Amino acid sequence: MRFIITLWIAKLTAFAVNLLDKKRGSNYSGKIAVKLMPNFIAKFKSIDYNKVYFISGTNGKSTTTNLLAHTLISAGKRVACNTEGANMMGGVATTLIKNSTLSGRFNKEFLVLEIDERSFPGIVKLLPGKNLALTNLQKDQVQRNGDPDFILRKFKNAIECGMTLFLNNEEPRSRSLENCADNVVYFSVLQNEKSYQTDDPYAVTLPCPKCFHPIAYDNYNLANIGQFHCTRCDYASKADADVVISNINFNENTFVSGDKVWNVPYTMPFYIYNFAMCIAIGRIIGLTDAELQKGFASFVNPAAHMDVIHFRGKEIHYLRGKQENPEALQSQLDMIAADKRQKAVYVGMYQITDFYPYYGGSFYLFDCDFESVVKSNVTHYVAFSTTVANDIASRMILAGADKDRVSVFDTNHIPTIFSELDTIEADVIYILTNTKHAPEIKEYFKQGGGVNA
Amino acid sequence: MHKISVGWVYPNLLNLHGERGSVQVLVEIGKQLDIDVEIVRIEDFDDPIPFDSLDLLMFLPGEIITLSHIIPALQSDALHNYLEQGGYALALGTSGLMFGKSILREDGTTVSGLGYLDMTAKERKFVFGDDYHIRINESGMELAGAQIQMADVDAANPLATVIYGMGNNNTGAEGARWNNLIYTNCTGPLFVKNPWFAEEILKGIMIKKGIQITATGNHTIAKNAFDATLTFIQNKPKK
Incomplete structure (x- = not known):
């Protein structure tokens, strides 16, 4: 009986959440059910x-x-x-x-x-x-x-x-x-x-x-x-x-x-x-x-990790990944390194604020091979994001990037991050961030007239 | 140009937390100090460690289960003599546990350590991870980075005092030291985040060789990163 009552409460919650705000809480009703009855899924x-x-x-x-x-x-x-x-x-x-x-x-x-x-x-x-x-x-x-x-x-x-x-x-x-x-x-x-x-x-x-x-x-x-x-x-x-x-x-x-x-x-x-x-x-x-x-x-991945955007004469490849995970990040870096055209590379890794304690560590960068990116015809580097930007710059320079070609923006303010975009020599731009910040960055390019390829 | 040989001990076995970056950055800092830092990889625990020709041993963090297989290979008069005579060795994160007296595993088994550091460790059920800020007791030097704590440690001779973080066991003590065997929980990678500490160790090794290095490295970006980490720590919301 306890299970049935919990289930009904959960179903009602799911219905209400769906009615009020479809974006909110993909697992809200389940969380409530488990709180009411820890062995709920066994029933x-x-x-x-x-x-x-x-x-x-x-x-x-x-x-x-x-x-x-x-x-x-x-x-x-x-x-x-x-x-x-x-x-x-x-x-x-x-x-x-x-x-x-x-x-x-x-x-x-x-x-x-x-x-x-x-x-x-x-x-x-x-x-x-x-x-x-x-x-x-x-x-x-x-x-x-x-x-x-x-x-x-x-x-x-x-x-x-x-x-x-x-x-x-x-x-x-x-x-x-x-x-x-x-x-x-x-x-x-x-x-x-x-x-x-x-x-x-x-x-x-x-x-x-x-x-x-x-x-x-x-x-x-x-x-x-x-x-x-x-x-x-x-x-x-x-x-x-x-x-x-x-x-x-x-x-x-x-x-x-x-x-x-x-x-x-x-x-x-x-x-x-x-x-x-x-x-x-x-x-x-x-x-x-x-x-x-x-x-x-017929499969379309709803969580695809890449967009190509044409923006003010630049071909922007926007890659997203799980930033705390060297292997996932390496796959993105490999894609950048495989493109031998002259290019600029923007890397933004962020503080982790999904759970406590918030965390600014970035050592996953040093488990990755940035050296192959550096060897792939990069004319300019931009390291950005509050707290982590200088660590990213350290990784780029340790991999062999000329430090005079590395810009550091210790901020999450998007117009500041991309303030050099028009003056960068390369027409091909790679941007690498974590998935969480993708909506606001994509919106920035969309508002500025960017067109997805 | 002066020369320092660094033994990178078991790089594939002690492979965590991007600390290979600390090995890489030693070479770069060496260049700034006019020291040729040579990296010697010792691949497997069956391979002999050429203690006589090495100036610094680097043990990077590894999985605790792996440590129990490495410890027997390190039990030797050669290591004992190296450390006894003031040879430099740096054990980062979990690797430091090998140099204590014992490690109590979560499953109740105990792994005997090498016993050079007067400390015991007890594996944690839950991982503790956070940013980290410490002050070295002897020099007052401050280090910042991250701490991924897999075990609670009780050490008689801590290396440093915790300014922010958990430290060995939430008592304000961090790491341990005996002679020039240094154990710290501070990763980041340690030397990338704190190149001034790497510089101090390289200069210490040269003093042991009878050479005083007066040059100083350029640590501008690392200093900016250090300041950013401290600002982040100071403004962190509580749960």
């Missing part, structure tokens, strides 16, 4: 736990969750999903509230959930889904996640051996969870034209999660993701992963998996892993390749 009826798919990991979980849900829906399946990205207990509760009857009966077939890494143990305890897909486990939000092993241990302790794990064959840390469950499906992306090696004398990898000697990469597909092997034990990328993507054509947006050529809307390297994971899950679910292909072809 829903008719959930087939074999059809619950948790998508977690450091990078790529939102895109993969959206892609999987979209593909399942396009194949005619009934799917509940926390596509808004509310990925903690309250967000999961909200998804269940929205997809259940007044008596608490889950009214969809599949439940696809993006899950915050630290929240996974608490959620799986109450909602014992049988499938966990991990994109990767990397350095992220260290002021609350500490180090990757802190997160790895949370998964180790929470995974039940009866689960099916979907693991990235090229990411050593998350793949080491393979011993925690009986069923493991591996997905893999082979070396491709955007893969790289490094001769950086300051490059670092990671300890082998099995024997703690150094991991070495034969090549990188992304930062700290690629064909790897332990320098001591036999831990290495498998040669026979269950899903393998090869022959990526970055110009024609195709790749090969199985005996088929797949057309996809996005081929940036991190997207390829999202597709690989979805193929792996889709095949287990029983989707045909044609159904998967149909879903992929």
Whole structure:
């Protein structure tokens, strides 16, 4: 009875929030429900736990969750999903509230959930889904996640051996969870034209999660993701992963998996892993390749991280990313470095004010390779944002940028940040900020007559 | 040009918090002081550390689980002699725990440390992360940066006093020191945020070699960053 009352209160709250302000609180009703009844999500009826798919990991979980849900829906399946990205207990509760009857009966077939890494143990305890897909486990939000092993241990302790794990064959840390469950499906992306090696004398990898000697990469597909092997034990990328993507054509947006050529809307390297994971899950679910292909072809990522804007004669590439995460930031830097045209580079990393204590640390910048950006024909650099601007400038200069070509704006005032734009020699501009500040920056260019390409 | 050899100990194993930037910046500061700073990577804990030819050992932060595998490899007369004779060693963040007496893990197991620092550590259930501001007890030098605290530490000979932050264990004590073995929780990267501290260490090493360095580095951008961090700290809202 307590559950039903809580559910009704939550449904009423969701209705009211939707009526008053649709933008407000994607997980507000769920938060209230969990506060009233901490084990709320355990009480829903008719959930087939074999059809619950948790998508977690450091990078790529939102895109993969959206892609999987979209593909399942396009194949005619009934799917509940926390596509808004509310990925903690309250967000999961909200998804269940929205997809259940007044008596608490889950009214969809599949439940696809993006899950915050630290929240996974608490959620799986109450909602014992049988499938966990991990994109990767990397350095992220260290002021609350500490180090990757802190997160790895949370998964180790929470995974039940009866689960099916979907693991990235090229990411050593998350793949080491393979011993925690009986069923493991591996997905893999082979070396491709955007893969790289490094001769950086300051490059670092990671300890082998099995024997703690150094991991070495034969090549990188992304930062700290690629064909790897332990320098001591036999831990290495498998040669026979269950899903393998090869022959990526970055110009024609195709790749090969199985005996088929797949057309996809996005081929940036991190997207390829999202597709690989979805193929792996889709095949287990029983989707045909044609159904998967149909879903992929029509997928539009609601959280796309890039715009090209034409503004006062400049071609502006505006990239956004998760700033506290070196690997995500590195993907953006790699895109800048790959463009060898003369250009200016603006970098704005900010104070972290999402939770207490507010935090101004920026050491993730120093886990990234700025050197390749510096070598890619940059004529001017702008480091901006209150508190962090000088740290960004330090990173640029340490990477070899001429300090006379680095402007520092210790402010978030957008007109000041872009005050030099008209006088900058280069016509190609790259701007890199975190996602949170994108609306105001995009609005600035829109108001100034900027046109999206 | 003078020369200093820095042993970067296990860079792939102690790999956290962008502290490789501290190694990089040592080279740049060296140039400003007319010192050729050579970086020697010691890759694996089976590889010998050439103590005789090194002037500074750098242990960057690592995962606690990795420390327990490294500690046995460091137990040697060579390290003992190096530290006993005043050799410089810098242990950042969790790496400092290796040099204490013990680390009590969250699962209840205890890892014995090397015992050079009179301190014990207890792994925290929850990570503490925040900005950081400290004053070194001996010199009065102020450092700013970040603190990612994975363990509560009880140290008999703290390196510094906390101005803002948690420190070793919320008692105002920060880090530890014995001879020239320096443990600090201040990251940032430490030397990028505080190049004056790197300069002091490089000059200390040269004094040990009988050479007085009078040149001073240009730390303008780092000083601006330092001031910005302090302003941010002072204006931080309470929860």
